[in-house]
Amino acid sequence: MKPKVLITRKILPEALDYLKEHIDYEIGSSERALTKEEIIEKIKDKEGLLSLLVDTIDKKVIDSAPSLRIIANCAVGYNNIDINHAQKKKIHVTNTPGVLTETTADLTWALILAVARKIPQSDKFTKEKKYRGWELELFLGKEVTGKRLGIIGMGRIGKAVASRAQAFRMEIVYFDPFRLSPAEEKKYNASPLPLDELLSSSEIITIHAALTPQTFHLISKEKIELINKDAILINAARGPIVDEKALAEALERRQIWGAGLDVYEREPDIEEKLLTLDNAILLPHIGSATYETRLKMAMIAARNLVQGLKGERPDNLVV
Numbered sequence: 001m002k003p004k005v006l007i008t009r010k011i012l013p014e015a016l017d018y019l020k021e022h023i024d025y026e027i028g029s030s031e032r033a034l035t036k037e038e039i040i041e042k043i044k045d046k047e048g049l050l051s052l053l054v055d056t057i058d059k060k061v062i063d064s065a066p067s068l069r070i071i072a073n074c075a076v077g078y079n080n081i082d083i084n085h086a087q088k089k090k091i092h093v094t095n096t097p098g099v100l101t102e103t104t105a106d107l108t109w110a111l112i113l114a115v116a117r118k119i120p121q122s123d124k125f126t127k128e129k130k131y132r133g134w135e136l137e138l139f140l141g142k143e144v145t146g147k148r149l150g151i152i153g154m155g156r157i158g159k160a161v162a163s164r165a166q167a168f169r170m171e172i173v174y175f176d177p178f179r180l181s182p183a184e185e186k187k188y189n190a191s192p193l194p195l196d197e198l199l200s201s202s203e204i205i206t207i208h209a210a211l212t213p214q215t216f217h218l219i220s221k222e223k224i225e226l227i228n229k230d231a232i233l234i235n236a237a238r239g240p241i242v243d244e245k246a247l248a249e250a251l252e253r254r255q256i257w258g259a260g261l262d263v264y265e266r267e268p269d270i271e272e273k274l275l276t277l278d279n280a281i282l283l284p285h286i287g288s289a290t291y292e293t294r295l296k297m298a299m300i301a302a303r304n305l306v307q308g309l310k311g312e313r314p315d316n317l318v319v
């Protein structure tokens with residue numbers, strides 16, 4: 001008999017075809033994320049779970065599945081899972097690192113340029129037939145080339161963002177608990193800086209840290225106040241790293257020049273004020289959303305799941 005698995009939401013057909021050969025699965029929904037109560041109800045008799053980053057897999061969910069052996073999260077981040085509790089119960093947790101690094105770095109750059117050069121506003125204006133001819137001061141943005149880029153979290157994605165910044169001849173400063181090797185600092189033209197100094201001296205600041213209890217509201221109201229009036233803040237990591245309400249207020253007061261956000265503190269809810277601001281560019285958490293990358297993520301999650309259920313060591317073990 002094949003092991004029973006809950007896949008919380010419809011995933012790409014190629015991954016489902018692969019899974020069909022190895023497991024019996026139930027798909028939570030094709031339309032929307034399951035509620036926690038629905039997950040609890042459906043997971044009771046399952047040995048495996050393929051979860052998405054929007055699914056809350058906390059102690060209560062884990063405890064409702066006595067046969068659960070593996071949680072394969074289809075994301076690199078796993079802040080949605082209580083990994084300590086899973087580990088205590090000897091349940092494996094896996095993620096999908098590596099494959100979304102370049103894709104997320106590309107999206108980060110799309111956001112930087114979109115904010116700096118007011119791309120969405122210009123597009124809207126043009127489509128609304130408001131363009132009456134070239135004007136010296138039409139949609140004046142911010143120069144990116146040669147500026148100082150502050151990267152918070154210099155892991156895989158932070159480095160991929162830094163590597164693209166070389167083409168813009170940027171000086172890079174970074175904040176991370178781990179220092180890069182001298183060779184890497186040279187390669188990325190990057191120097192470490194304490195967070196406060198990074199915030200007060202960078203012209204573009206971009207966040208690529210994981211969400212942990214230590215990084216929750218790392219960019220608090222007080223830290224936001226350190227940011228330069230002409231600076232741009234980008235977050236394509238996890239929403240709760242930034243105090244979203246404080247950021248919205250700072251943007252409204254023009255205490256920060258602009259922000260580009262792909263993630264929010266209470267997804268899918270977004271601080272109402274942000275929706276009204278023309279200096280905030282908002283995306284619906286699409287950092288890794290290319291067909292190629294999402295397929296790789298789904299296949300990796302599926303493979304991790306099958307490996308775990310077969311009693312093998314999954315490739316991307318978190319715990």
Ligand code: GLV
Pocket residue numbers: 053074075076077078100237287288
């Ligand atoms: C995306 O946000 C991920 O963690 O994979």
